[in-house]
Amino acid sequence: MGFKLTRKIKSIIERDSKVILTTTRGEIPFIPAKGSGDFVYDVSGNRFLDFSSFISVYNFGNNSIPEVRAAISSQIQDLMHSAFTDFYAEQPVAFAENLISMFPKGFGKVFFSNSGTEANEAAIKYSKIFTKRQYLLAFYNSFHGRTLGSLSMTASKLAQREHFGPFNQVVHAPYAYCYRCPFGKEYPTCGMACVDYIKKQPLGKETSPREVAAIFVEPVQGEGGYIVPPKEFIQGIREIASDNGMLLVSDEVQSGYMRTGRFLAMDNFKVTADIYTMAKAIAGGLPMGATVVRKSLGDVPEGAHSNTFGGNLASVAAANALLKYVKRHMASLQSQARRKGRLAMSRLEEMKEKYEILGDVRGIGMMIGIEFVKDKKTKQPAEKERDAIISYSFNNGLVMLPCGESSIRIIPPITISEKHLSEGLDILEASIRSVNASSKKA
Numbered sequence: 001m002g003f004k005l006t007r008k009i010k011s012i013i014e015r016d017s018k019v020i021l022t023t024t025r026g027e028i029p030f031i032p033a034k035g036s037g038d039f040v041y042d043v044s045g046n047r048f049l050d051f052s053s054f055i056s057v058y059n060f061g062n063n064s065i066p067e068v069r070a071a072i073s074s075q076i077q078d079l080m081h082s083a084f085t086d087f088y089a090e091q092p093v094a095f096a097e098n099l100i101s102m103f104p105k106g107f108g109k110v111f112f113s114n115s116g117t118e119a120n121e122a123a124i125k126y127s128k129i130f131t132k133r134q135y136l137l138a139f140y141n142s143f144h145g146r147t148l149g150s151l152s153m154t155a156s157k158l159a160q161r162e163h164f165g166p167f168n169q170v171v172h173a174p175y176a177y178c179y180r181c182p183f184g185k186e187y188p189t190c191g192m193a194c195v196d197y198i199k200k201q202p203l204g205k206e207t208s209p210r211e212v213a214a215i216f217v218e219p220v221q222g223e224g225g226y227i228v229p230p231k232e233f234i235q236g237i238r239e240i241a242s243d244n245g246m247l248l249v250s251d252e253v254q255s256g257y258m259r260t261g262r263f264l265a266m267d268n269f270k271v272t273a274d275i276y277t278m279a280k281a282i283a284g285g286l287p288m289g290a291t292v293v294r295k296s297l298g299d300v301p302e303g304a305h306s307n308t309f310g311g312n313l314a315s316v317a318a319a320n321a322l323l324k325y326v327k328r329h330m331a332s333l334q335s336q337a338r339r340k341g342r343l344a345m346s347r348l349e350e351m352k353e354k355y356e357i358l359g360d361v362r363g364i365g366m367m368i369g370i371e372f373v374k375d376k377k378t379k380q381p382a383e384k385e386r387d388a389i390i391s392y393s394f395n396n397g398l399v400m401l402p403c404g405e406s407s408i409r410i411i412p413p414i415t416i417s418e419k420h421l422s423e424g425l426d427i428l429e430a431s432i433r434s435v436n437a438s439s440k441k442a
């Protein structure tokens with residue numbers, strides 16, 4: 001497939017650097033222009049297989065669900081924006097009803113916003129007003145967004161926080177990152193030392209559990225490294241929350257919407273949270289966030305929280321059409337995510353045996369992370385090698401995103417064909433082989 005760096009690509013990147021404030025782009029000169037199922041084409045017609053789903057947004061194919069596109073086109077002819085927080089509209093109500101039907105019994109009520117970070121901002125405010133408590137508990141390596149409330153909880157990279165404090169009152173605790181256990185133990189003989197630690201240290205010595213409004217957790221950590229915790233970890237923090245009158249907030253912005261093979265990632269752990277936050281995939285490519293609250297928590301006073309674009313009719317039209325698609329294909333999407341996830345994992349496990357720099361492979365469904373190390377014994381993070389693998393793959397027609405210190409996310413659309421999945425893994429393996437060989441020489 002061989003990527004061609006054209007004059008057009010160079011010129012757009014040069015113009016971008018003059019007028020756009022720096023964001024989070026890596027090294028690859030990727031300017032997507034057209035999505036088509038498993039593939040994406042850039043502005044110069046270069047074709048790529050997509051293992052990024054554009055950060056887990058196109059979970060069901062790049063721009064490829066015709067009824068989602070049709071619903072948006074039809075809605076925008078009539079009315080794009082209806083100031084849903086100030087006036088009434090049926091479409092967002094219908095979507096809320098549909099969305100709630102995907103949740104466990106007892107849910108609930110929904111607040112609509114425009115992004116993941118806003119969904120979490122709402123969850124922070126609701127947790128505080130429901131409990132009349134002011135502290136929050138979150139985890140190292142977590143990513144909950146970049147607006148100041150969410151950023152107070154985000155603890156993934158220093159660059160994201162430096163110079164932005166003071167923050168909300170958040171206590172941080174280690175996540176169950178078993179490949180690099182913060183307690184030097186091994187699962188399952190560890191006795192869940194990480195859960196014990198939360199009770200004894202932050203909640204035993206620093207902040208009274210009676211003052212903590214909520215524990216915010218990603219059921220699978222995303223940006224921080226695609227870290228999959230053992231079931232007992234999530235169950236343990238559910239217990240801490242329940243025992244102390246705290247709420248448990250499941251941030252499913254990246255892991256929700258079938259990514260793990262279930263609509264809610266939390267269901268993999270047989271745990272029900274009190275508040276769920278969703279965004280990314282929810283409107284098939286248009287901006288939308290949703291904060292879904294357990295019914296028994298009640299409501300918030302008039303005027304306590306609102307926005308302008310929440311329930312935007314174009315986004316809601318897309319979300320409604322997408323959810324209908326998900327419901328119609330639920331059984332197939334579940335089995336596809338599991339089957340293709342297993343396929344990818346077993347191939348990646350084989351690669352782990354072959355290449356010294358591939359230290360860890362982990363995942364649930366089609367939410368898979370691979371972590372690179374200088375060598376398997378020291379586990380020293382191999383960030384440069386990871387970046388080189390992403391670039392090499394890109395130059396050979398495969399798009400992937402990094403995460404954590406030295407990991408890569410493998411998150412193709414769940415609907416990717418097995419043939420394309422395997423072709424993408426071939427490109428990835430060629431990249432790992434090449435970088436592994438040159439790291440041996442160095």
Ligand SMILES: Cc1ncc(COP(=O)(O)O)c(C=O)c1O
Binds near residue numbers: 116120145251253280
């Ligand atoms: C788990 C999680 N929460 C929140 C966010 C923030 O979402 P957004 O970028 O839409 O604000 C992200 C984004 O990557 C995320 O992965």
